[in-house]
Amino acid sequence: MLTRSEEDHIKAVYVLVQEGDKAFTKDLADRLRTKASSVTDMLKKLAEKGYLKHEPYYGAKLTAKGQALALQLVRKHRLWETFLVERLGFGWDEVHEVAEQLEHVASEQLINQLDAYLGHPAFDPHGDPIPDRNGRIRARRTRRLDVSVAGDTVRIVAVSETTDGLLRLLDAKGLRIGSTLAIQEVHAFDGSMDVKPKNGAAFSLSKDVSHHLQVESIQP
Amino acid sequence: MLTRSEEDHIKAVYVLVQEGDKAFTKDLADRLRTKASSVTDMLKKLAEKGYLKHEPYYGAKLTAKGQALALQLVRKHRLWETFLVERLGFGWDEVHEVAEQLEHVASEQLINQLDAYLGHPAFDPHGDPIPDRNGRIRARRTRRLDVSVAGDTVRIVAVSETTDGLLRLLDAKGLRIGSTLAIQEVHAFDGSMDVKPKNGAAFSLSKDVSHHLQVESIQP
DNA sequence: TACAAATATTAGACATGTCTAATAAATCGA
DNA sequence: TCGATTTATTAGACATGTCTAATATTTGTA
Missing domain, CATH: 2.30.30.90 (Ferrous iron transport protein A (FeoA))
Structure with a gap:
């Protein structure tokens, strides 16, 4: 079982790698509103646990295991955002912070039944693709x-x-x-x-x- | 902002006081699957923060502030249980553990909109009353x-x-x-x-x- | 009522995650 | 290419919440 902080770090690496091709300590620290030294500590720990590779001074990259976990987090985040907007009537600019909390609730059954309840949506209210339960993302030419x-x-x-x-x-x-x-x-x-x-x-x-x-x- | 552990302790005191009229250290420890000494530490801290009165060796009782918070937790827990059973198709015996996590998600807007979405239910799937946003519980002669x-x-x-x-x-x-x-x-x-x-x-x-x-x- | 058993608290250790300050490495610009 | 700047890591401190072991208090019972 991972802590919220560990999950947050893994997801942040995932997001930053989408953009550049490595995630650097400072960018992670900025995104996570923490300090570079804390990020270094966490990267070291997550590397030991096998979620990512950390090359000191040269950033971090997720392993297959970390990638899978990040995709599940993204899936949960986007499904919850969809629920908040489509069912509870949140504005699409109001959902991020709440989804950030909900994505850490641990229950396979919960997320799969939520997915079904929402009709297996392929995209969230921001238009971002929602990974399926196997982590697969439907492509779009954009x-x-x-x-x-x-x-x-x-x-x-x-x-x-x-x-x-x-x-x-x-x-x-x-x-x-x-x-x-x-x-x-x-x-x-x-x-x-x-x-x-x-x-x-x-x-x-x-x-x-x-x-x-x-x-x-x-x-x- | 309270931690999950602090909230869990406050809710546990609330539940035990419902039954007896004080919550004792050992009962709290059993319910929270922790040790008596840890409970004592936490009671001391929560007493300092004004959520409860702790009389060493004679148990704990919530203050008005603690009571209000416990009622909000109960409200959140029961609304989520209702959602899980009525909307996501969970069995009523499968919802507790998940609701236990969901109840700690902090967002007034979320819980009030969930409440509205469910039609302001007065009772949860176990038949327990759901406190309204002011903490009021509808009475029943049972x-x-x-x-x-x-x-x-x-x-x-x-x-x-x-x-x-x-x-x-x-x-x-x-x-x-x-x-x-x-x-x-x-x-x-x-x-x-x-x-x-x-x-x-x-x-x-x-x-x-x-x-x-x-x-x-x-x-x- | 006195002692054994149950319960509670305190003291001290430890794990976790965070921070600041000091140090190290990489990068950028003249 | 060298020094200044930026970025990263390490070392060490600290807060939090947990535990075990030792001690204290209360309770139940002979």
């Missing part, structure tokens, strides 16, 4: 909005960064999973782009925002 | 089955002890909340009683069992 070009028409399928600030900004602009955008112009100067939603006036999105939106192409 | 007499007809409204063993025994006999029993005979020798369910053959219940069943009288 890219970041900031690599799209003028003339594209796209549908938002995921938000890759879930800070409250970003989620509220999207909410304020009326953007959500499934929203359709026509890209009118991309400004090379700052990477900002002018976009027009299906039913509404055009507005501008900074690169900081478009960078975190996953989209798929659709017919205009 | 008594234990073992103080009933031959000739009574009663409905089971609660099971006061929730060990797996008892719950499974009840399940095997087809007894559940809402079951109706006609009491045919009570044996003074061992306190056992012969009872007959509405649609089924009569059988015997030992005092160990009938002691834990809360019933209300109904017209035969």
Whole structure:
């Protein structure tokens, strides 16, 4: 049985490895709101327990065992987020903190029955894929909005960064999973782009925002 | 913010005070599967924090503050049990351990929206009353089955002890909340009683069992 | 009522996870 | 490529919650 802190560290390594290809001590410390020395201690311990490889000064990577565990945590997190939004009526920007707690409740039966209750959803309210009970993730051909070009028409399928600030900004602009955008112009100067939603006036999105939106192409 | 262990101790004091009028160190230790010395330490700490009064050698009692907290824990526990049984299809004898974990998830919004989602239930699947958000419990005129007499007809409204063993025994006999029993005979020798369910053959219940069943009288 | 048994507390050890400060290694820029 | 900066690790302290063993108190019974 792992502690909450151990699970949090494993999941943080998983998330950071998605982005770069290693998870570094400082990034882990920032994400976990702790200190680098504490992270080093924990990495050493988790390496001993076989959940990850820790190369001092060169970051950490999950083993197959750690990967499997991280996927279960991600699965639990996203299923709970789905439950909170779809059944309890939470806003999609209100669920993260609560799901963070719920994902540590240990019960195979609970999570599998929750999954069934929700109809085995493949994506959560942020558009992120939900691993199945074997840890498999359904693939989608998506890219970041900031690599799209003028003339594209796209549908938002995921938000890759879930800070409250970003989620509220999207909410304020009326953007959500499934929203359709026509890209009118991309400004090379700052990477900002002018976009027009299906039913509404055009507005501008900074690169900081478009960078975190996953989209798929659709017919205009 | 209290730790899980602190919350567990407060709830255990609450439960034991329901039965006797004080909670004693040894009983707390047994219930919490820990040692008496650990309980003493914790009682001292919780007394300092104002959740209970601890009279060394004479047990512990909750303060108003501790009582309020215990009632919130009971509320959360019973709402989650209701959710697990009514929505996720758990058996009523499978929910305790999971609810024990879920009750420590901290979010006012979560528990209030869960309450609304379930339709503000007043009783959980074991028939125990669910405190409302202010900690108020709806009263019922009930008594234990073992103080009933031959000739009574009663409905089971609660099971006061929730060990797996008892719950499974009840399940095997087809007894559940809402079951109706006609009491045919009570044996003074061992306190056992012969009872007959509405649609089924009569059988015997030992005092160990009938002691834990809360019933209300109904017209035969 | 006095002593044995049961229960409770205290003292001290230990495991865990966290931190700060000191030290070490890697990286970046002139 | 060298020194400054950033990042990482180690060493040691500390808080928390647990335990065992020793001691103290209460309770039950002859």
